[in-house]
Amino acid sequence: MSWNTQDPSQDPSNTFQQYEIREGIAFLIEITPELLAPLSELNSNSQLYEILSSINDLMQELIMTSRGTGIGIYFYNCDASATLRSMKSPRNFQRFFHLNVLNLLNMKKLSDLIQDVKVRPLHEIFKYKPSESETQLTTVLSKMIDEFTNKKEFNKRRMFWITTNDRPYTEESTKEAIWRIIDDFYYYGFFIEPFFLSAGDKKFDFELFKDIFMNTNYLKRSQERALQEEEQERDLDVQQDIVRPWGFSKDSPIFKYSIVGKQIRLRIFRIKEVRRMQFTCDLILSDDGTVGGGLGCTIKAYTLYSHEQIKKNDLLLYTRDETLKKVFHESTLKQNGERIDVKDDKEKSVAQLREEAGIRKGYEIGGGEDIVFLNREQLEFLTNYTFDHRLEETDSFDKTFIDVTVDESEQGKPVVFSRAPYLKLIGFRDLLHFNPVYSCGAPTFITADTNNGMSSSSLKGGFTNSLDTFASLYRSCIKLKQYGVVFGCTRASSRPFLYALYPTVTTNSSKLIAGTEFPQGFLLIKLPWLEDVRALPADYIKMSKSETIQTDEELVGGFKELLPKFELQAYDPRDFPNPSMNYFYKVAKHEILQIDFHPDEKLLLKNDVTMKRLAEIKRLINNDDSSIELLKKINLKLNEIQRTSEKKRPAVIDDPPKKKPKASVEVSDNEILTAWKNDTLVQFSRDQLRSFGKKFPDVKAASKKADLIENIKEFLDSRQKQ
Incomplete structure (x- = not known):
């Protein structure tokens, strides 16, 4: 999940809410003699074996961290066999398994293939069968578009085109057909990443593939805006969930360096490294003052790392019997016994639709004794943190809300307020004064938004020339050996916090891992603020005030x-x-x-x-x-x-408050009998069940509640038979 609030009071329909990345990954592999040939650098294994074993290991890792990911494996220029399934047209287009969410059946099928490679080599299963004509490649690519369009459960769909053939076409008509197909990939929001493998000592020639991609929308970012506007007119159902590709540039490393055998595993494992954007906001550097003017830039924040977690609520199991049964549950909203139906309107948010249906959210106050109901406007007012740029109150406060038309030669009115999200630069400190101990959370990576906030749902537009402003700020921090201190809200309904804007590459940076490059930018590190200071233990505060360290x-x-x-x-x-x-x-x-x-x-x-x-x-x-x-x-x-410290410290023993035992409510025999008939004895406490068992000597005593329920059931069953 790219971001998910931990506050249950937050409305999931807010515009800043991000969605889970459900990624569908398809591997399109061209079978060639070079791909099947054994290589000494791969321990006499073929490149195809390295590809399939890497995909096998990738699936075993994704099942832990991203279970919603889909994997599919397809081959072309491959003869039919019992292990593969034909895609019907063209005849040399086969599949190992369809693009589906990770499942045990596909994982076991691929694992068995890898384990049995010594018994049955891969060249016996994947036999090279060249295409009868060049146009069959366009048919293969069109079929892959059909595979993606049929899998609407994925909001990001990528195809990895793996080949050792640098001559995919010879005729101009074939080239134009491939242009159109790849252009269709872009139009539907699908991403293609080619894997060009070296075949022995022969160098891969990228020119033909450059011509394919450079004459499509993959290199025309200006058409992205036009595409989005056209989709809004057509009102696509899945528009909000589609993750759009940005494509390659003509100087991309993909068209400069081919992949050698030992790099295959590394490149495939990079597939799981999904860039998860946390938020987009404006970084305000100056409030239209006398020196800096109205200066700022729009920034993006990305997750650096996340810990693996098991979602415990995804799967509920009934374990009473010997066999495990999956539990399905659903909830409905009712009023006076009648179900409340919420209308489906794409133009309105979920909160608005629920409010129109009469559903209101209540908030406990006073320890749960009272409940206050808030509508959407009241909730937005309480959770909104607007930044006031004014240093002091002025007489012209009301005039700031009047739309005044000025000439281009005159200076416009300064911005009085900035609505969340925003970050405001407070000042700078020396890098030597930064204390990593004061980090109050995982840092995020900050970089400039090259679209100036125009592609974000949380902003209606940001600062212009954000990349140049951001780069100038970064170079200044590196040169002066300082880091920035910023304050603000990173999301529309989040509380403001204090942050450190620490440059990533400095003279004091840790040593980087061999073969990796840490990107240039800033680390946004959360610093102690109001709640963090209040959370300090009272003993620590007293000791820090009374004793010098x-x-x-x-x-x-x-x-x-x-x-x-x-x-x-x-x-x-x-x-x-x-x-x-x-x-x-x-x-x-x-x-x-x-x-x-x-x-x-x-x-x-x-x-x-x-x-x-x-x-x-x-x-x-x-x-x-x-x-x-x-x-x-x-x-x-x-x-x-x-x-020494034990002698100086006075012995203070705080007796914990004694908990009052909860009074057990007596239950009647009729209530026990009714619950026994409905198989709901679990609703009673252990003390209530014990009090019932004491009335009848035939009920066996038990220390556990589950055993006591079984004993009561046996007793009542025996009485019923009599």
Whole structure:
């Protein structure tokens, strides 16, 4: 999910609400003799084997992090076989499986193919069968458009065109036909990314493919706006969910460097790296003052990383019997026993439609004793944070709301208010003064919005020349070795916070991982603000006010000597996956795909990367006598400091408030009998069931509620038979 609010009071119909990226990925692979030939750099495996095994591993990772992703594998210039399914036209167009959401059937089919490659090599399954005519390629591409259009559950659809053939056509008519087909891909909002593979020592010639893409809308961004306006006139049903491609440039690296065998896996694994935009807003640098004027830029924020999580509410299971049953549930809105029907109107939001139907949202106040009802206008007023640019009240306040026409030579009226979302620059601080400890959340990557806010639903337009302004701000921060401090709301209904705008590439930056480039821009880091300061424990505040923090120079010197010996050269979050989730899916994968799961693979060190690193550090310490002596000195010093602090600190014991036991409401025998007939005994508490059981000696006692319910059922069943 690109962004999802944690506040249940937020209206999901707000314009700033982002949607889950449901991506459909299709692999279109051209079978060629070069693709089937074994390569020494791939351990005598073919490039096709490397492609399929990489897709297999990719699916096993996506099932954990992006279960809504769809995968499909298609081949052309391939002869028919029992493993493949024909696409009917043309005859050499086959599929391994259709584009569908990740499922166990397709995963097992691909896994079995990879495991059985020694028994049945791939060249026996995927046999090269050249096309009878060049026009068959256009038929294949048209069929892929049909595959995408039939899968409307995906709001982002991409096709990866993998080939070693740099001569897809020879005739001009074929070239024009391919132009039109690729232009149709763009028109429907589908994205094509070609994978050009090198065939041995022969270099890939990109010229023919350049001609294909450079003569289509893939290189004409100006037509994107016209396309959107045309779709609005046609009122497409899925317009709001389509993610539009921006295409390549003529200088794109795709048309400069081909992929060699050992790079195939890396390129395929980059498919899962989806850019998740969090928000778009204006960065206000100056409020039309005497020096800076009305200066600012429109920015975009992207998620840097996210932790793997299991959505527990997606699947409900009934586990009472031996077999698991999936539970389906639905909810309806009723008033006086009658169902409330909400009209379907695309021109109005969900909140407006519910309000017209008489549905109102209530908010608890006073500990839940009272409930206040707010309509949409009142809710927007309470959740809106408008930024006032005025430094002081002026007599001309009311005049700012009058539309005054001025000549072009005169200066326009200054902007008095900025409605959320916005970020306002407060000032700058030296990079050395930034304390990473004060980070109150995961940072986001900030870059300029090249469309100046025109393509965002949360803005009606932003600053012009945003890229130039943003680049100038970035270069100034790098040159002066400073970071910006900004304040504002990043979304339309979010509360304002304090942020640090830290440049990504500085002299104090951490070492980058080999082969990676960190993009130039800013990190938006949330700093402590009102709620964060209030959340500090009272004891910490008292201690920080009464006692001055003293550092032990001997202890600091010991750590400075110890830590550089075991310093991590570079940190890549992808190298430290969630061990619990990985082990869960590892067990499930071996069980479902029927792969042997050896006892050695169940060890903690085999599944937790962090524990592996700790074991390595422990081994290094045990082999270094100087580190052992240094650790002994540090431990002695820490014990000494702890004993001293315990003597100074007064012993304060706070007795926790005793909870009052809840009074158990007595239930009658008739209520128990009615619940037994309806199989709803679970609604009673354990004490209520025990009080009923004490009335009848034949009811067996039990410590667990579930066992007690079963005993009561057996007793009542036996009484009914009598």
